[in-house]
Amino acid sequence: MQYLDIIIIGGGAAGFFAAINAAEFNPNLKIAIFERGKEVLTKVKISGGGRCNVTHAEFIPKELSLNYPRGEKELLGPFHGFMTGDTMEWFEKRGIELKIEDDGRVFPVSDDSQSIINCFLQETERLKIQVFKSHAVQNFGKEENFWSVKTNKGDFSAGKIMLATGSNPKMWSMLKKLGHQIIEPVPSLFTFNIQDVRIKDLPGITTEAEVKINSKKINLESKGPLLITHWGMSGPGILKLSAWGARDLEKLNYQFEILVNWLPGFTSEEILADLKDLKTELAKQQVVKNAQFDLPKRLWKNLVIASNILEGTTWADLNKNQLQDLSDQLIKGIFKVNGKSTFKEEFVTAGGVNLKEINFKTFESKLHKNLFLAGEVLNIDAITGGFNFQNAWTGGFLAAKAMSED
Known part of the structure; x- marks a missing residue:
């Protein structure tokens, strides 16, 4: 059984963002991302018509939170910790030039989502974060002082675990067994x-x-x-x-x-x-x-x-x-x-883990220590793609900060 400090389940926006930031906060951590598919960041790839609507140019936390039919109240605090301006600075520091369009949507100047994907892949390589593709998680659970994760390719364990699995019924079912309440999903956009x-x-x-x-x-x-x-x-x-x-x-x-x-x-x-x-x-x-x-x-x-x-x-x-x-x-x-x-590839749902069960200062489960959740696995959704990504970046960043601490 391979031991890691942090296991992140889900190779999408929130998962990669959390992994990269956790490794930057604490370079000594052994971090791995598990993705069930053959490719990672597939939603990033097709979002915004293949251009990737990174975020939305709304720079006041209260105003930003108003764009979330579910999550408005809960995200207000987190947005004071990491929001639109921070997101734009994060990408620009890594060589991704961004532009704000007339309607407020923010895209890479390249107009190509591959720029964002390349940035993430380069960062994971630089920070020695392991990315396991085609690793479907079959089960995970809490042992005495660590988390065990069983995949189709083998067993792993970690001190901390994060779920960034989006609208995945199988993962919701596993969380249910751990006592979390799942708000039944319905289509949103x-x-x-x-x-x-x-x-x-x-x-x-x-x-x-x-x-x-x-x-x-x-x-x-x-x-x-x-x-x-x-x-x-x-x-x-x-x-x-x-x-x-x-x-x-x-x-x-x-x-x-x-x-x-x-x-x-x-x-x-x-x-x-x-x-x-x-x-x-x-x-x-x-x-x-x-x-x-x-x-x-x-x-x-x-x-x-x-x-x-x-x-x-x-x-x-x-x-x-x-x-x-x-x-x-x-x-x-x-x-x-x-x-x-619905846009099948960009499918967004209203539903997921009950927000009352999450500590929004850290995105840690209130039910289980060292279990973190971010992105659409939670009952949070927004009125357009850029706002959904901002939720992923904010949750990923704050979870990363908490996970990187001893």
Whole structure:
């Protein structure tokens, strides 16, 4: 049986970050990462469309924590210990130049996630951290004063152990046996499946919108870019709603209605008044052919036709009902959602280890000494990828600090 000081189960973002930082805090430690797959850092590889959305440019701990539907309260303290600015400095110190895009997402200047992966692999090699691929953990448990880990390739033991295994039901099951409560996982970031003539044949169109769940029981709304896809609606505005509504929408079996305001910030009354002005100003022009309010032309056309306005109709020809219908389509169009689609590779869940069982100063289990947990193995998730990575970096760093101490 090989003995190590620290065993980290899970070769993803949180696992590598913890291992590297622990080795830097204490170079004398024998540290190993166990990854069940043939490759490590697979989520890092495909995140952000292969560019790796490292973090998000929000530099105030309280404001940063507001982006976590589950974990908001618990992460506030940890973010005072390690957050966005620290993450950016960490990577830049290791030769990875970063850039902040207009929407706040942070990417490597290379626009290639391989830069991040190479950085991690070089660091593990430099610090002599062992990386065991294709090592599936079959069981782990607490002996008298150490942890034993049984894998498909052999048995190991360590003084401290960390789980950074993401949404892995098998590992959750093992933690359950140790007394931890697992909050049942449900999908968190997903797109809405919508079959509707108003958005048919418009995939690729993006526009700012306000989206609200059309239900008296669920008070959820979000604002942001909405992307029309082949199967319905996506984009940050929709993904935020799916994250905050993860559990409520699962209870509805993903069958519900949404209200879409294509002109965020405006009311029906304001738009109706504008439309009446346009009826006079553009009297002889065809309604369909004159997109207004900076809306994409094809979307405008579909919303006009949905308002019982025939092609060829001029602004002067519009009656009171048509003006009201067009105002409603622009401000409170009702769309029926029939199911969801998830990004299989970037799958994020709401669920995991109950946060009440974790000491968030160290990310150590309150139930078992020298057992640490970080990343999505915990019941923490965020509204986009960059925030999920920041959770991994913060948890990995603080756990590393605690694990490196005697």
